[in-house]
């Protein structure tokens with residue numbers, strides 16, 4: 001379900017995206033608690049299946065003792081193999097939370113906690129980043145548990161991805177740990193409503209580059225590459241037309257960041273930034289790296305090959321595993 005979109009002549013009121021109570025069911029099943037519950041159910045099913053096959057394996061001996069009609073013996077190897085299958089099934093239910101690759105170059109933490117509007121596309125985003133990791137050799141752990149923002153846990157990662165976060169998501173000690181992470185050379189990749197997050201945290205405002213202000217309805221628009229040499233833009237057409245929810249921002253990030261792509265406001269209705277409407281950018285911040293794209297509202301985005309290349313380049317560069325942002329533009 002799409003969230004409420006203001007018409008072009010009536011921009012979304014307030015500074016945050018609309019709340020939607022019908023998203024609560026989705027929020028429940030996609031929350032860490034929900035995932036844990038579902039994982040538990042799968043584990044229970046796997047163990048039950050395993051017990052069934054153990055029972056079947058020893059069943060005939062029991063039947064003989066009790067003079068029951070014998071069943072044909074199944075080769076023990078079959079039962080063992082199915083037990084292995086069950087174990088694999090049980091393990092695979094954890095993939096949404098922790099996607100490991102044997103030869104991972106680096107680890108990314110994908111954070112999607114929301115305290116405001118919740119995008120229906122979050123799960124597609126998590127899945128897409130995990131798949132990118134499997135294909136391009138990085139591990140992606142996904143979480144909505146802000147308690148993972150500690151020095152000890154963040155030290156495991158090269159980049160933290162804020163995937164459609166909204167509202168205030170970190171407490172004071174978690175914010176301090178994240179600032180230390182970036183200042184010690186960590187990376188930040190913000191996707192779409194990462195700019196609709198933590199309005200009262202000035203350091204985060206600098207990190208993300210600009211805060212969300214409003215958006216018109218989802219529609220097609222033309223994006224022009226402002227820097228076609230960055231890993232997140234080098235695979236994209238110079239003029240790239242696609243459908244998304246196009247953000248207007250409270251301030252102009254140019255001058256503080258290196259603008260990578262801009263929106264052609266004449267190609268859609270509802271833009272309020274004028275001729276200079278950045279839509280993706282990057283920056284060096286302290287010793288760390290920041291990359292942000294305002295794209296990624298729709299679930300369909302995460303199945304678009306070009307958008308996935310945009311994300312891949314952003315995550316890799318923020319992690320320090322692709323060409324960086326270089327010097328900020330004047």
Ligand SMILES: [Zn+2]
Nearest residue numbers: 119193245297
């Ligand atoms: Zn959105």
